[in-house]
Amino acid sequence: MNIGVIGSGNIGANAAKLFAAAGHRVAVSNSRGPETLGELVRGIGPNARAATVEEAAGFGDVVMEAIPFGLYESLPAGGLAGKIFVTASNYYPGRDGEIDHDGLASSELVQRHLPGARVVKAFNTIYYERLRDNGRPDAPLEDREVVFVAGDDGEAKRVVSGLIEEIGFAPVDTGTLAGSRRQEPGSPIYNVPMGPEKAREMLAEMG
Template identity: 50%
Template sequence: MKIGILGAGHIGKALARLLAEAGHEVGISNSRGPDSVVEGTQTLRDLAHEIGRGVKAFSNEDAARFGELVIETIPFGKYMDMPAVQMEGKIVIDTANYYPERDGQIDLGGLSESAFIARHLPKARVVKAFNTISAAHLETLGDVGKPVGERRAIFIAGDDAEAKAVVTRLIEEIGFAAVDTGSLEDSRVQQPGTPIYGPDLTATQARAALQK
C-alpha cells in the first residue's frame, strides 16, 4: 500500500526501511522539505535515496496526500504542524510520546496522548502503535520466521477496529506481533512510565502483562 511518513528521525527512518522492504510504496517528510540542508545534515532527498527501494522525499502535505495510510512520527509538541486536511479519512499511525521536558508544557485536556492527537485530526482513523519500542529494537528485533506469539510485541490502541486490523497486518509483515490495549483512551496503559513501556516482551508475555 502507499504509506506516507511524517518525520524522518529515528522511528521514521526505521519504519520507512522496514515497510519499503516489505513491498510498500513509501514517501517521507521532515520539518525542512526535500531539498533543504541545515548545517551538517543531509537533505531528505539524500536520506530517501540512502534508504532505497524507491522511497520518496516529500513535504508534509504531499506525504499525507500520498499515503493511503499515514504515520505521524514527529515530536509530540509539533502536532499543530500535521496537515490535518490531507489526513482526513486516512488511517493514521501515531507513534508519539509526550515528554514535557522535550515538548514543552501542553494541556492535554485530560485526554490520553493519542486521543489528544486524534482531536487535532478529527476525520482521521488514528491508531497508536510503535511508541513502546526503541528505534534500535525496531530496526533489529522483527522476525517474520517466528510464530506470532513469540515475536516482540508492538502495542496498539484505537477506536476503529478496521484500522487496527490494517495496522496489525503491517506489524506482522515486518516481523512483530500487534497486541491490542483497547481504545485511544485506553492507550494510557502504553504511555511513558507504564510497566509495558519499554521492556522487550513477546506477544504472549505482553498479553499476560496486560492482565495484571
C-alpha cells in the same frame, strides 16, 4: 500499499525502511523539506521517495507520524481526513513543554486535532534500535517482539496490525485511544521488550 511517513528521525526512518523492504511504496517527509532527505531515500531504495509533509499525507493509504509530540498541531488535518493515521509520538514535558491534555490520552489529543482521520496509536513503545534489528517476519507471532496497538476504529487497527506483522513483529491490542494511556511513558510496558504472552499478562495485571 502507499505509506506516508511524517518525521525522518530514528523511528520514522527505520519504519520507512521496513515498510519499503516489505514491498510498500513510501513517501518520507520532515519539517526541513524533501531536499534534506536524499541520502535517507537513496539508502531505503526504489520504493521510497522524499516528499513534503502535505505530499506524504496525501500519498499514503496509511500515514504515520513520528515527530515530537509537542508539534502534533502542525499535522495537516485537511490532508489526513479519511486516512488511517498512526501516531508514534510520546509526550515528554521536558522536551515538549507543558501541554494541557484536558484529561485525555496523548492519542486522543491527536484525534481531536485530526477529526477526520482514523487514528491508531502504535510504534511508540519500541526503541528504534529494536525496531531496526528485531523484526522476524519468518518467525511465529508468539516468538516475536510486541508492538502495541490502540484505537477506536477496528478496521484501522487491523490494517496497522497487518503492517506490524509484515515487518516481523507481533501486534498486541491495548484497547481504545483512551486506553492507550497504558502504552505511554511511565507505563510498565513502555519501552520494555517482550513477547505476546508476557504482554497479555502485563496488560491483564494493569487492568
